[in-house]
Amino acid sequence: xxxxxxxxxxxxxxxxxxxxxxxxxxxxxxxxxxxxxxxxxxxxxxxxxxxxxxxxxxxxxxxxxxxxxxxxxxxxxxxxxxxxxxxxxxxxxxxxxxxxxxxxxxxxxxxxxxxxxxxxxxxxxxxxxxxxxxxxxxxxxxxxxxxxxxxxxxxxxxxxxxxxxxxxxxxxxxxxxxxxxxxxxxxxxxxxxxxxxxxxxxxxxxxxxxxxxxxxxxxxxxxxxxxxxxxxxxxxxxxxxxxxxxxxxxxxxxxxxxxxxxxxxxxxxxxxxxxxxxxxxxxxxxxxxxxxxxxxxxxxxxxxxxxxxxxxxxxxxxxxxxxxxxxxxxxxxxxxxxxxxxxxxxxxxxxxxxxxxxxxxxxxxxxxxxxxxxxxxxxxxxxxxxxxxxxxxxxxxxxxxxxxxxxxxxxxxxxxxxxxxxxxxxxxxxxxxxxxxxxxxxxxxxxxxxxxxxxxxxxxxxxxxxxxxxxxxxxxxxxxxxxxxxxxxxxxxxxxxxxxxxxxxxxxxxxxxxxxxxxxxxxxxxxxxxxxxxxxxxxxxxxxxxxxxxxxxxxxxxxxxxxxxxxxxxxxxxxxxxxxxxxxxxxxxxxxxxxxxxxxxxxxxxxxxxxxxxxxx
Amino acid sequence: xxxxxxxxxxxxxxxxxxxxxxxxxxxxxxxxxxxxxxxxxxxxxxxxxxxxxxxxxxxxxxxxxxxxxxxxxxxxxxxxxxxxxxxxxxxxxxxxxxxxxxxxxxxxxxxxxxxxxxxxxxxxxxxxxxxxxxxxxxxxxxxxxxxxxxxxxxxxxxxxxxxxxxxxxxxxxxxxxxxxxxxxxxxxxxxxxxxxxxxxxxxxxxxxxxxxxxxxxxxxxxxxxxxxxxxxxxxxxxxxxxxxxxxxxxxxxxxxxxxxxxxxxxxxxxxxxxxxx
Numbered sequence: 050x051x052x053x054x055x056x057x058x059x060x061x062x063x064x065x066x067x068x069x070x071x072x073x074x075x076x077x078x079x080x081x082x083x084x085x086x087x088x089x090x091x092x093x094x095x096x097x098x099x100x101x102x103x104x105x106x107x108x109x110x111x112x113x114x115x116x117x118x119x120x121x122x123x124x125x126x127x128x129x130x131x132x133x134x135x136x137x138x139x140x141x142x143x144x145x146x147x148x149x150x151x152x153x154x155x156x157x158x159x160x161x162x163x164x165x166x167x168x169x170x171x172x173x174x175x176x177x178x179x180x181x182x183x184x185x186x187x188x189x190x191x192x193x194x195x196x197x198x199x200x201x202x203x204x205x206x207x208x209x210x211x212x213x214x215x216x217x218x219x220x221x222x223x224x225x226x227x228x229x230x231x232x233x234x235x236x237x238x239x240x241x242x243x244x245x246x247x248x249x250x251x252x253x254x255x256x257x258x259x260x261x262x263x264x265x266x267x268x269x270x271x272x273x274x275x276x277x278x279x280x281x282x283x284x285x286x287x288x289x290x291x292x293x294x295x296x297x298x299x300x301x302x303x304x305x306x307x308x309x310x311x312x313x314x315x316x317x318x319x320x321x322x323x324x325x326x327x328x329x330x331x332x333x334x335x336x337x338x339x340x341x342x343x344x345x346x347x348x349x350x351x352x353x354x355x356x357x358x359x360x361x362x363x364x365x366x367x368x369x370x371x372x373x374x375x376x377x378x379x380x381x382x383x384x385x386x387x388x389x390x391x392x393x394x395x396x397x398x399x400x401x402x403x404x405x406x407x408x409x410x411x412x413x414x415x416x417x418x419x420x421x422x423x424x425x426x427x428x429x430x431x432x433x434x435x436x437x438x439x440x441x442x443x444x445x446x447x448x449x450x451x452x453x454x455x456x457x458x459x460x461x462x463x464x465x466x467x468x469x470x471x472x473x474x475x476x477x478x479x480x481x482x483x484x485x486x487x488x489x490x491x492x493x494x495x496x497x498x499x500x501x502x503x504x505x506x507x508x509x510x511x512x513x514x515x516x517x518x519x520x521x522x523x524x525x526x527x528x529x530x531x532x533x534x535x536x537x538x539x540x541x542x543x544x545x546x547x548x549x550x551x552x553x554x555x556x557x558x559x560x561x562x563x564x565x566x567x568x569x570x571x572x573x574x575x576x577x578x579x580x581x582x583x584x585x586x587x588x589x590x591x592x593x594x595x596x597x598x599x600x601x602x603x604x605x606x607x608x609x610x611x612x613x614x615x616x617x618x619x620x621x622x623x624x625x626x627x628x629x630x631x632x633x634x635x636x637x638x639x640x641x642x643x644x645x646x647x648x649x650x651x652x653x654x655x656x657x658x659x660x661x662x663x664x665x666x
Numbered sequence: 667x668x669x670x671x672x673x674x675x676x677x678x679x680x681x682x683x684x685x686x687x688x689x690x691x692x693x694x695x696x697x698x699x700x701x702x703x704x705x706x707x708x709x710x711x712x713x714x715x716x717x718x719x720x721x722x723x724x725x726x727x728x729x730x731x732x733x734x735x736x737x738x739x740x741x742x743x744x745x746x747x748x749x750x751x752x753x754x755x756x757x758x759x760x761x762x763x764x765x766x767x768x769x770x771x772x773x774x775x776x777x778x779x780x781x782x783x784x785x786x787x788x789x790x791x792x793x794x795x796x797x798x799x800x801x802x803x804x805x806x807x808x809x810x811x812x813x814x815x816x817x818x819x820x821x822x823x824x825x826x827x828x829x830x831x832x833x834x835x836x837x838x839x840x841x842x843x844x845x846x847x848x849x850x851x852x853x854x855x856x857x858x859x860x861x862x863x864x865x866x867x868x869x870x871x872x873x874x875x876x877x878x879x880x881x882x883x884x885x886x887x888x889x890x891x892x893x894x895x896x897x898x899x900x901x902x903x904x905x906x907x908x909x910x911x912x913x914x915x916x917x918x919x920x921x922x923x924x925x926x927x928x929x930x931x932x933x934x935x936x937x938x939x940x941x942x943x
Binding site for chain 2 (some may be wrong): 104116117467468470473480481483484487488493496497500501504505508509511512514515516518519585587588589590593596597600601604607608611612613616618619620621622623624626635
């Protein structure tokens with residue numbers, strides 16, 4: 050089994066390297082398509098194995114990784130000098146000094162450096178099922194007037210390996226190395242097109258994520274000083290009562306930055322200048338998902354502490370604020386980015402709450418958000434390349450231009466908010482859990498945040514859907530031909546989402562609940578009763594799931610297929626007026642002026658997390 | 667069983683409520699008003715009209731609005747979780763707004779957008795209502811709320827008041843009939859429907875009456891007499907307010923919901939939580 054784990058980390062790296070250096074169209078396609086079954090089977094086998102597994106690694110690997118760390122920092126330093134960015138250079142130097150100190154004081158440890166439990170295996174599955182199709186998609190995408198196709202696809206493939214490594218690292222020094230590697234990849238991806246905007250945005254992503262790196266190194270130092278251990282599994286067995294939280298304060302800070310929480314959300318927004326598969330892969334299965342993953346790892350430790358409460362406050366605030374600001378945007382990719390930031394807030398909030406149900410919520414959201422967001426970005430890329438549509442205004446009459454794409458976008462948006470889809474179930478469970486906590490006399494604010502944020506997201510999605518369907522005559526809709534690769538990936542996501550939704554009860558009750566059990570060590574009060582989902586005393590009956598699914602299926606397929614016969618068609622009445630051709634939608638621009646205030650509040654909350662939550666005062 | 671019957675007959679009950687409402691409103695204005703059964707006469711008349719539509723998608727969304735509202739009603743009556751029923755209501759809003767967006771009519775699109783503003787305004791308060799009922803009775807299950815020893819209204823007066831504030835938004839009554847706004851945008855989402863399709867939208871609104879007043883009824887807990895009193899009281903109150911106020915704009919509605927109603931609910935929840943400790 051150890052071999053399989055190593056293979057699922059190393060294989061994408063090797064294949065990526067082959068793709069980059071071979072520069073052969075057939076080989077690129079072949080290897081990437083091959084990844085799909087291979088990675089999926091590997092992930093399934095690992096998930097089905099007797100977990101958790103500790104993988105011992107040779108000592109020399111430790112030195113290689115440390116060397117790699119220094120190489121990476123040297124490269125960042127070089128980038129800082131080349132791009133004349135003071136911040137990048139200074140942060141690289143700070144990291145350099147901290148890293149030297151860490152290595153100086155690092156005690157010997159016999160704990161395995163790679164640790165694969167159910168959560169990690171779940172992330173493997175997510176990477177295989179969501180990440181690999183995006184790599185396949187990017188092969189075709191790069192054929193549309195983009196340069197360096199092979200380099201790009203190779204990097205995407207290799208990045209999946211890095212992600213697999215990131216979620217298996219037990220040694221926090223290694224985790225730092227992979228954390229910085231993901232930063233490196235995101236910098237390369239964001240700056241891929243090489244124009245000024247791309248380079249600027251990648252520099253922004255670099256220094257923001259470097260702050261995360263500094264935070265991890267500080268956490269590592271404090272950890273070694275306070276506890277003398279630096280492995281996740283070693284930290285989990287320390288007696289919680291006497292633990293100091295300083296190290297975890299910094300780790301949470303790194304998570305918040307990786308998760309693009311306000312005010313560090315700009316790097317994720319900046320990622321939209323890159324080719325669309327980059328957004329798809331960063332938002333769905335990789336990169337930002339490290340943030341809730343990291344919090345889930347430490348959630349048993351921080352549960353119930355002041356740090357967890359402050360994290361709840363911060364992420365809950367971001368959940369609401371990002372959803373509100375998403376309403377003001379008019380670029381589809383930006384809207385999607387804001388909604389990712391918002392939902393990441395909810396994921397991290399759930400992870401910080403740390404009760405079994407909340408942890409299950411976090412996992413549910415990671416999975417379903419991964420699927421739905423990957424799907425949405427893929428369709429955004431199709432719109433951009435095939436139909437040349439980027440902005441919301443251009444999406445008017447989308448049905449006539451791109452009926453099939455509209456169908457997919459519609460479905461993915463439904464997945465993001467409506468009953469009975471996974472994200473909804475997560476939201477619903479979170480409200481139930483928050484109510485439960487409330488009746489024990491805590492978390493009054495939690496319930497307000499959870500209740501409010503979701504509403505904005507629902508309205509946001511309905512607004513976007515409305516815009517896409519506006520101004521139609523609904524005559525002669527022709528389904529245009531799309532490249533087969535795009536179609537395959539879209540149908541792949543569609544079917545997975547559909548299947549997971551129909552079987553949401555067994556999925557949540559068995560799969561997710563088991564992961565949550567193994568993380569919290571308690572029994573999660575979620576189980577499946579046939580195909581009905583039972584949570585504590587509440588039940589989401591199968592007839593409700595099926596009913597909602599049928600209603601929504603009709604609503605999202607009707608624009609394409611449904612025709613009344615024998616009913617006369619008339620022009621719109623419109624109160625007898627001539628139709629003005631354009632009816633706008635509210636763009637909520639007045640909300641933009643509050644963005645500064647929101648950032649200030651977010652900065653304050655960040656400070657509070659580190660200073661008060663980490664007990665530095 | 668009771669739930670099934672209530673669900674099945676909810677269009678008829680709702681139509682009846684609407685009929686009574688028109689009479690009550692007329693009497694408040696010293697008018698005679700139409701007969702109580704007028705909504706049903708309208709129903710028969712509209713069904714006999716020649717069916718006309720702008721396009722199939724729009725017409726089908728009118729019918730979907732009706733079906734999904736009815737389904738939400740079924741979930742409210744026969745499910746065991748108030749929260750789920752509340753989220754089902756959003757599906758019907760989706761059908762209505764998507765349909766309204768789809769026609770080439772400025773009034774309809776404006777109405778759809780305003781409908782979304784309604785959702786932003788009332789949804790958090792309604793969710794907080796469900797949470798506070800859970801807090802007091804210990805369950806989201808409607809059957810348990812209706813049999814619990816505690817009478818929710820005594821512990822949740824502020825939540826009840828904020829729900830009274832939200833009801834005009836849910837039922838499209840003045841001062842918050844912003845989405846419909848007959849004198850202004852001629853019915854908003856409804857404008858392009860006619861004949862049987864309009865009837866579907868019309869009937870869906872009746873079901874919403876039952877839906878909303880049933881939530882009011884929950885505040886009585888196991889004391890059904892009190893519950894009925896609350897329903898009657900809120901019915902008269904809403905109509906009195908509807909008769910005596912002018913329409914506000916959507917920003918005022920948002921501010922009212924966000925800076926008055928939500929804090930009121932939160933305050934109540936806070937007091938309940940503190941009191942329980």
